[in-house]
Amino acid sequence: MNAIDETPAGERRTATDRLWRTHYESLRRFCAVVIGPSDADDLAAETFMRCRDRIVSGEVLNPQSYLFRSAVNSALNLRRARDREHRRTVQVAAPSPDGDRPELGHVRDAIRALSPRQRAVLYLAYWEDRTESQIAEMLGLHVGTVRRHLHRAHQHLRKALR
Amino acid sequence: MTQRSPVDERLAPTIREVLAEMIDELPTSPMAMPPEGEAVGLIPRSAARSTARVLTAATAGVVLIAGLVFAASRRSDHSVAEPSVPAAADVDQRAVDGVRMIVFVLAGASDESLELIRDNLEMLPNIDPDRIRYLGPEESLDQARRLLADDPVTFELLNVENIPTAFYVTPIEGTTYDELAEVAAFVETLPQVARVDIDPEGRPSIPGVPESDETARSAGPTNATAPVTTTAATLRSTGLTGSSRASITWYAPNGTGKSTAAGDELACTAPRDDGGCDAVVGRRTVRHRTPNGQIDVITEYGPAESTWWQELVRSGEEVDLGGRRGLVIPGNDELAGLIVSPDTRVVLVGEAGTDPAGLASALTTHDETLDVPVVFGQAVASEEEFPRDSVVDGIAARYYAGYLDTTVHQPCVGGIGVPWNGTSCVAVEPDTLVITVASPSPTGTILIATLPLRTATATVVADGHPSRDLAITDASDVGYKLVFADLDGIVPSELRAFDQDGAEIGRTPVVSDGAVSLGYLPVRAGS
Numbered sequence: 001m002n003a004i005d006e007t008p009a010g011e012r013r014t015a016t017d018r019l020w021r022t023h024y025e026s027l028r029r030f031c032a033v034v035i036g037p038s039d040a041d042d043l044a045a046e047t048f049m050r051c052r053d054r055i056v057s058g059e060v061l062n063p064q065s066y067l068f069r070s071a072v073n074s075a076l077n078l079r080r081a082r083d084r085e086h087r088r089t090v091q092v093a094a095p096s097p098d099g100d101r102p103e104l105g106h107v108r109d110a111i112r113a114l115s116p117r118q119r120a121v122l123y124l125a126y127w128e129d130r131t132e133s134q135i136a137e138m139l140g141l142h143v144g145t146v147r148r149h150l151h152r153a154h155q156h157l158r159k160a161l162r
Numbered sequence: 163m164t165q166r167s168p169v170d171e172r173l174a175p176t177i178r179e180v181l182a183e184m185i186d187e188l189p190t191s192p193m194a195m196p197p198e199g200e201a202v203g204l205i206p207r208s209a210a211r212s213t214a215r216v217l218t219a220a221t222a223g224v225v226l227i228a229g230l231v232f233a234a235s236r237r238s239d240h241s242v243a244e245p246s247v248p249a250a251a252d253v254d255q256r257a258v259d260g261v262r263m264i265v266f267v268l269a270g271a272s273d274e275s276l277e278l279i280r281d282n283l284e285m286l287p288n289i290d291p292d293r294i295r296y297l298g299p300e301e302s303l304d305q306a307r308r309l310l311a312d313d314p315v316t317f318e319l320l321n322v323e324n325i326p327t328a329f330y331v332t333p334i335e336g337t338t339y340d341e342l343a344e345v346a347a348f349v350e351t352l353p354q355v356a357r358v359d360i361d362p363e364g365r366p367s368i369p370g371v372p373e374s375d376e377t378a379r380s381a382g383p384t385n386a387t388a389p390v391t392t393t394a395a396t397l398r399s400t401g402l403t404g405s406s407r408a409s410i411t412w413y414a415p416n417g418t419g420k421s422t423a424a425g426d427e428l429a430c431t432a433p434r435d436d437g438g439c440d441a442v443v444g445r446r447t448v449r450h451r452t453p454n455g456q457i458d459v460i461t462e463y464g465p466a467e468s469t470w471w472q473e474l475v476r477s478g479e480e481v482d483l484g485g486r487r488g489l490v491i492p493g494n495d496e497l498a499g500l501i502v503s504p505d506t507r508v509v510l511v512g513e514a515g516t517d518p519a520g521l522a523s524a525l526t527t528h529d530e531t532l533d534v535p536v537v538f539g540q541a542v543a544s545e546e547e548f549p550r551d552s553v554v555d556g557i558a559a560r561y562y563a564g565y566l567d568t569t570v571h572q573p574c575v576g577g578i579g580v581p582w583n584g585t586s587c588v589a590v591e592p593d594t595l596v597i598t599v600a601s602p603s604p605t606g607t608i609l610i611a612t613l614p615l616r617t618a619t620a621t622v623v624a625d626g627h628p629s630r631d632l633a634i635t636d637a638s639d640v641g642y643k644l645v646f647a648d649l650d651g652i653v654p655s656e657l658r659a660f661d662q663d664g665a666e667i668g669r670t671p672v673v674s675d676g677a678v679s680l681g682y683l684p685v686r687a688g689s
Contacts, residue, residue, distance in 0.1 A: 029185050037187035051671065054656070060669075070671040073597060076588070107180045115589075125168045126177045127185075132168045140668045145591040150168050157173055 015056040019063060024048060026128075027067050033123040034116050035075045047071045065138045068120065072139065075116035103161055110160035114153055117141075121149040231264055231309065231359065260293065262361040263331040263342055263349075269299075269324050271354040276327075279352050283331060286348070288341050293332035302327050326356050339363075441505070457512035457521060463505060470509045474499040484523035498522045564599070564610040564646040566637060575612055575644065592641025595659055595668040609672065611657055613643040618662035620645055622654040622672070629658075 027048060032040035047070050051060075060066045111119060120139060124130045132150075136143045267279060276296070284291040297305060299322040306325060310317035333342055339360070346358040442463045462471060474497065478489035489499040498518035500508040508525065510518035566575050574589045575598045588598040590612045599610035613620055615638050621629040635644040645657075658669040 028188060032185045032188050033181055037184050040188055066669075066671075073670060103176065104180060104183075107176050108183070111177075111180055111184075122177065123181060126174060127181050129169075135168070140595055140670065141591065142593055145594060146168070148591065154170050154173060157177065161173070161176065 016052060019052065019055055020048070023064050023067055026064065027071065029127070030068055030120070030123055031071055031075070033111075033127070034072060034119045036112065043071055043074055047074055062138075065140070068138055069140055072116050072120050075120075106160040107157055110156045114156060118149045118153045121146055122153050125150060231261075231305070260332040261295075261330045262333055262337070262363075263346060264359045265329040265331060265349055266326040266356045266358070267328065268354045268356045269326055271327070275354040279329060279349070279355060282349065282352055283329060286345050288333045288337040288345060290332050290334050295330045297328045297330060299323075299325055299327055457510055457516040457518060459525070460509045460511065461502075462507045462509065470497060470511060471499060471507055473497070474509070481519070483519060484525060488519070488522055490519050495519070500525065502527060564644060566640075566642055566644060573640075573642070575610065575642070590642075595657070595670050597657060597670060597672060600654075600672050609645065609647040609649060609654060609657070611645045611647075613645060613659045614667050615641070615643055616661050617643050617659040617667060619660045619664075621658050621660075622647065622649065623656040623658065624649075624654045 024044070028040055028044045031043040031047070035043050047067055051063075051067055051070050054060055055063045055066060111122065114122065117139070121135055124135045124138060125132075130138065132143050132146050135141070136146045139146070141149075265279065265283070267276065280294065280296070283289055283294050302325045303320060303322055305328075306320050307317060310320075333345075342360050346360050349355060350358045446461045460470070474489040474491065477494075478491045478499065481488045481490050483490075483498065483500055487501045489501075491497060496512050496516070496518060498510045498521075500510075500522055502508055508522070508527075510522050510525070512518045512521070564575060566573065573592070575596075576588060588596070590596045590598060592612075593615045594612060595614055597609065597611040599608055609622065611620075613634065617634065620632045620634055622632060623629050630649070632645045632647050635646065637644060654672045656669055656671050659667045661667050
């Protein structure tokens with residue numbers, strides 16, 4: 001029997017409540033960067049619902065890390081699906097909304113071109129001010145890998161700012 | 163512990179500005195925090211309502227309740243014999259008596275759509291037109307309340323606006339599972355139908371599915387690249403310039419194929435212990451420019467064949483081309499073929515202004531040693547093994563395996579097979595836990611993943627099944643440990659890695675890459 005079935009309903013609700021309160025907003029922000037704002041809510045909600053039982057049942061040691069990793073995995077998959085869709089879709093150029101600051105548009109485009117994992121690392125470094133080792137722990141990567149992801153992201157972004 | 167800040171201070175202001183912009187584009191937070199004192203009891207509902215607001219897709223409700231009716235019904239049927247089975251979920255027996263198929267309709271479907279679905283159901287064979295019951299939003303919500311009695315948080319995600327409505331369908335007596343599945347496959351194609359569930363009772367056992375200990379396979383080589391001596395076909399003629407346009411391609415039975423990674427050429431399917439390779443699959447293409455056009459010289463390796471070759475075999479006739487067995491199609495001056503060896507063929511495809519047959523006569527071949535990526539995991543000729551539920555129009559996962567390519571700048575791991583040959587090779591850093599292919603489905607699950615190097619054992623966890631140990635392919639000499647798992651009907655939820663002391667190193671959820679795109683196709687009887 002699943003462990004969650006043995007948990008009294010009240011305790012479970014409280015645990016879900018706590019999980020939601022503690023992590024949902026940061027998960028949404030994370031998803032906004034990893035997948036983009038338009039898909040962030042769906043990705044965050046789906047991730048939360050999928051991971052909830054396992055976290056609430058106490059099997060997961062670091063809920064935030066588990067949620068973030070799951071979101072990145074989903075984002076990778078969604079992105080692959082989108083890429084396939086994208087190839088079938090005619091792209092229409094939109095006017096830049098950045099007025100006299102075109103570099104913002106370039107950086108935005110450069111961030112969108114990064115892989116979900118690179119975006120995840122960028123978010124944790126620049127938005128949550130995490131150290132390399134914290135990011136590594138969070139995403140289940142080696143510190144060297146985090147460094148490489150950031151290095152590549154920086155290369156792209158510097159190029160965009162030239 | 164490294165405490166160094168990874169931030170580039172020069173880039174930081176701009177990056178933070180753009181990140182802020184992306185985050186600001188999110189709608190206002192859906193979570194209205196209640197006062198602290200009211201948190202218990204209120205917040206889960208508030209949270210759920212908030213989630214419901216963001217689960218805006220018309221199919222969202224379907225995901226939450228599909229499959230529950232028959233599961234609950236079966237629990238109820240077995241509750242005396244199996245007292246340990248939780249009986250929390252209940253169903254409206256009036257609605258489900260005799261019902262063996264439920265057609266879920268997207269929330270908000272128009273009356274015309276509902277009428278069309280009902281008309282079709284009434285006309286279908288094996289369906290009793292007098293026993294089709296439609297549950298509108300209110301009734302569907304009541305049903306969901308019963309089904310989700312032990313899961314109020316999920317129930318709170320549903321409301322009359324997002325809940326799928328449903329037709330509960332009773333077939334005529336004696337209708338077999340396969341006949342019903344045939345009907346379901348058709349109904350699923352109707353507009354506004356989100357999903358069709360059929361009662362699994364009576365589902366025939368699937369022949370040829372291996373026992374569990376056969377399925378978690380990852381037997382394979384310990385090296386990730388292997389030198390292989392292959393036949394290289396080139397045109398040596400004045401006036402032609404050549405440029406390699408490499409691609410790795412596997413062919414589906416109908417001849418279609420997709421490149422998986424630019425820069426790759428071939429993959430080894432039979433590596434030797436000494437690091438060499440005895441068999442390769444894939445193709446090499448060299449494009450030559452001619453004075454009036456261009457011609458591609460494509461060398462195909464392996465048992466599967468491209469559309470071009472199939473066309474040559476079907477419509478061509480054998481001719482002598484420069485002392486070799488050749489194939490040309492009468493009236494077609496843009497295509498010619500050569501048989502170089504039993505598993506090696508050369509196709510010459512030219513555009514206007516070329517003469518493939520003439521150029522084929524001038525073709526020279528020579529042996530060339532290449533480093534090729536190695537296929538890991540046992541390459542499975544799986545048409546027989548694969549459950550027939552996944553066989554559509556005779557196409558199943560005919561051949562599949564994982565491959566690790568370290569010959570490219572950023573090593574990548576992917577899966578090949580039919581119909582998965584479109585799956586891309588995913589760049590993966592060494593020493594990480596990453597799932598690159600996952601196709602969780604009730605009939606055929608392939609899981610391909612990389613593991614941290616200190617992994618000694620790995621398991622998949624699946625709800626309702628014991629954890630299953632996976633065999634690991636050790637390619638640590640090039641920085642990878644790999645898993646290729648064929649899990650049949652198990653739908654895994656998580657992959658876990660452990661070190662030699664049994665301590666957990668990491669875990670990651672198994673997320674589908676989209677079942678249909680990876681080959682799981684709807685039940686279709688008689689295929």
